[in-house]
Amino acid sequence: MAIPCRHAKLLAWIEDVARLTGPDRIEWCDGSPDEYDRMLAMMEADGLAVMLNPAKRPGCYLFRSDPSDVARVENRTFIASRCREDAGPTNNWVAPDELKATLRRLYDGCMRGRTMYVIPFSMGPLGSDISRVGVELTDSPYVVANMHLMTRVGDGVIRVLGEDGDFIACLHSVGKPLPRGGTDGGTWPCAPLADKYIAHFPEERLIWSYGSGYGGNALLGKKCLALRIASVAARDEGWLAEHMLILKITNPEGQHKYIAAAFPSACGKTNLAMLVPTLPGWTVETIGDDIAWMRFDESGYLHAINPENGFFGVATGTSADSNPSAMQCIHRNTIFTNVALTEDGDVWWEGIGYPPPGRLTDWQGNAWDPDSGKPAAHPNARFTVPANQCPVIAPEWRDPRGVRISAILFGGRRPTTVPLVHEAFDWSHGVFLGSTVGSEVTAAALDLPAGTVRRDPMAMLPFCGYHMGDYFQHWLDVGARQAPEKLPRIFFVNWFRKGEDGRWLWPGYGENGRVLAWIYDRCDGRGAARTTPLGLMPTMEAIERPDVVGHEDMAEILSVDREAWLREVVLIREHYEQLGDRLPARLWAELAGLEERLRDA
Ligand code: GTP
Ligand code: SPV
Numbered sequence: 100m101a102i103p104c105r106h107a108k109l110l111a112w113i114e115d116v117a118r119l120t121g122p123d124r125i126e127w128c129d130g131s132p133d134e135y136d137r138m139l140a141m142m143e144a145d146g147l148a149v150m151l152n153p154a155k156r157p158g159c160y161l162f163r164s165d166p167s168d169v170a171r172v173e174n175r176t177f178i179a180s181r182c183r184e185d186a187g188p189t190n191n192w193v194a195p196d197e198l199k200a201t202l203r204r205l206y207d208g209c210m211r212g213r214t215m216y217v218i219p220f221s222m223g224p225l226g227s228d229i230s231r232v233g234v235e236l237t238d239s240p241y242v243v244a245n246m247h248l249m250t251r252v253g254d255g256v257i258r259v260l261g262e263d264g265d266f267i268a269c270l271h272s273v274g275k276p277l278p279r280g281g282t283d284g285g286t287w288p289c290a291p292l293a294d295k296y297i298a299h300f301p302e303e304r305l306i307w308s309y310g311s312g313y314g315g316n317a318l319l320g321k322k323c324l325a326l327r328i329a330s331v332a333a334r335d336e337g338w339l340a341e342h343m344l345i346l347k348i349t350n351p352e353g354q355h356k357y358i359a360a361a362f363p364s365a366c367g368k369t370n371l372a373m374l375v376p377t378l379p380g381w382t383v384e385t386i387g388d389d390i391a392w393m394r395f396d397e398s399g400y401l402h403a404i405n406p407e408n409g410f411f412g413v414a415t416g417t418s419a420d421s422n423p424s425a426m427q428c429i430h431r432n433t434i435f436t437n438v439a440l441t442e443d444g445d446v447w448w449e450g451i452g453y454p455p456p457g458r459l460t461d462w463q464g465n466a467w468d469p470d471s472g473k474p475a476a477h478p479n480a481r482f483t484v485p486a487n488q489c490p491v492i493a494p495e496w497r498d499p500r501g502v503r504i505s506a507i508l509f510g511g512r513r514p515t516t517v518p519l520v521h522e523a524f525d526w527s528h529g530v531f532l533g534s535t536v537g538s539e540v541t542a543a544a545l546d547l548p549a550g551t552v553r554r555d556p557m558a559m560l561p562f563c564g565y566h567m568g569d570y571f572q573h574w575l576d577v578g579a580r581q582a583p584e585k586l587p588r589i590f591f592v593n594w595f596r597k598g599e600d601g602r603w604l605w606p607g608y609g610e611n612g613r614v615l616a617w618i619y620d621r622c623d624g625r626g627a628a629r630t631t632p633l634g635l636m637p638t639m640e641a642i643e644r645p646d647v648v649g650h651e652d653m654a655e656i657l658s659v660d661r662e663a664w665l666r667e668v669v670l671i672r673e674h675y676e677q678l679g680d681r682l683p684a685r686l687w688a689e690l691a692g693l694e695e696r697l698r699d700a
């Protein structure tokens with residue numbers, strides 16, 4: 100195969116990796132539909148992929164991964180900065196030389212019997228000055244196919260690279276060499292958990308991933324490049340790489356604004372990005388559902404692009420009720436991973452909105468027993484689908500200039516304490532709100548006592564490539580450099596309040612459009628608000644109450660529980676203390692201000 104590239108540094112790196120990992124052959128990916136079809140046909144022939152019923156799901160495939168390889172592995176994820184302190188207390192750290200030595204031993208010969216694919220890809224529209232080029236070397240055809248859907252792959256990227264353009268080097272192996280001429284024989288290839296490494300070398304802008312074939316561990320453009328490495332580049336260059344959806348909202352007068360929102364994993368970004376508002380006359384369209392790259396342009400306004408080209412969304416819980424647009428997206432040309440299979444070759448998962456239409460094969464490939472107490476689909480089962488299949492994708496979603504952000508939302512799952520919505524007094528107060536994001540976890544989900552809050556500042560806990568204290572300072576700095584009236588307003592939302600009896604106080608989903616409408620009006624200098632110790636909050640009349648919410652419940656989610664908030668202040672202080680002396684003084688002052696306002700109230 101002719102090598103389509105004359106980039107000496109790239110060619111030398113590929114040669115080095117090939118010498119170390121020893122693949123049988125090297126193949127350059129061109130991103131074409133033919134290539135995609137060839138990958139899937141090959142994996143189907145090997146028993147790794149099941150073609151779904153073309154009459155029901157044309158062009159769709161199902162994969163079943165290994166039980167050790169079903170999600171991101173946070174405790175196997177490393178930020179190997181030169182200095183330990185730069186990774187900060189929230190990241191796993193190993194000295195770069197030591198980690199490289201460990202990984203070189205694992206990479207030695209690890210691609211034997213396999214093809215090494217060279218995937219040139221762009222995060223962001225090709226040639227946009229916000230976009231970044233990456234090159235992923237991988238021995239996984241599953242990764243090749245998923246990268247086709249999630250990023251922009253192909254010869255256009257090679258042209259942008261030219262002979263000496265910058266690229267982020269991403270090395271990936273499933274960590275399972277084959278005997279010469281051997282195949283996987285239908286078994287998902289990966290290494291045991293203790294040998295999995297998702298390693299980042301931020302100063303070198305380098306990613307080395309070994310032993311996992313799943314999601315964010317293996318599709319290196321996503322969390323590794325577009326968040327962990329990009330957050331470091333963004334700090335150095337004065338922009339923001341964030342775990343945020345981007346949506347376009349249009350009011351009944353036909354005017355629109357763009358909103359970005361950071362919620363922790365599995366807290367409803369995809370839902371909000373594709374929201375169908377119940378409020379008459381309002382519409383929401385999608386720009387992105389997971390990652391936003393944002394920078395202030397010459398005019399002083401914040402602009403955002405979605406660096407991705409597809410959605411890697413949670414299947415479980417997705418239904419015609421909870422997210423009709425997502426259900427339409429995944430009707431064709433979709434890769435499903437770890438969902439259940441029906442007898443007639445369709446997919447099924449818990450929360451799809453209808454009972455299993457007959458017998459099921461579970462996500463591990465066994466006949467599913469409904470009485471087993473085990474779910475048929477893995478709770479983190481996901482779909483990969485091109486963004487342009489979304490029926491509510493906004494036409495400007497790939498505009499290389501990005502869209503102007505009017506509001507930034509932070510939120511998480513908080514059954515108590517945190518009201519439906521409050522607005523920050525100013526940018527630094529907004530950074531304070533983002534730094535306190537937490538999500539309540541159950542004992543089953545993490546090894547924490549039920550009812551406690553796991554702090555996930557700005558939803559970036561697993562994704563910030565440097566010290567969290569420096570990250571907060573960076574947020575403060577980028578805002579301080581702008582004219583205050585041009586800055587987006589910052590809000591904190593909580594769709595997850597529960598009553599003492601455990602019922603939801605707020606119906607969520609389409610009804611969240613009412614909160615977005617208030618936020619929209621606030622950005623326009625309208626929307627009634629009252630000053631509270633937490634920030635600016637809607638008056639009872641400012642948000643029209645959904646039919647299913649009683650007056651008392653509405654009053655509860657729009658009020659400030661002083662006692663609960665004084666307890667919250669203690670928890671935030673503990674959280675800040677864990678982040679150490681790099682926590683900006685400004686945020687300590689914001690916390691003191693909150694406490695003072697609560698005591699004075
Ligand atoms: P990642 O892709 O993991 O980053 O996550 P995401 O933020 O896109 O999460 P996702 O949209 O998959 O989260 C879905 C979960 O949030 C499901 O459990 C939904 O039931 C829940 N959810 C979403 N919106 C609402 C809402 O308005 N109210 C309530 N109660 N639950 C919601
Ligand atoms: C998340 O965990 O926030 C995801 C899924 O979006 S993954 O890409 O696997 O990280």
Ligand code: MN
Pocket residue numbers: 342364389
């Ligand atoms: Mn995510």
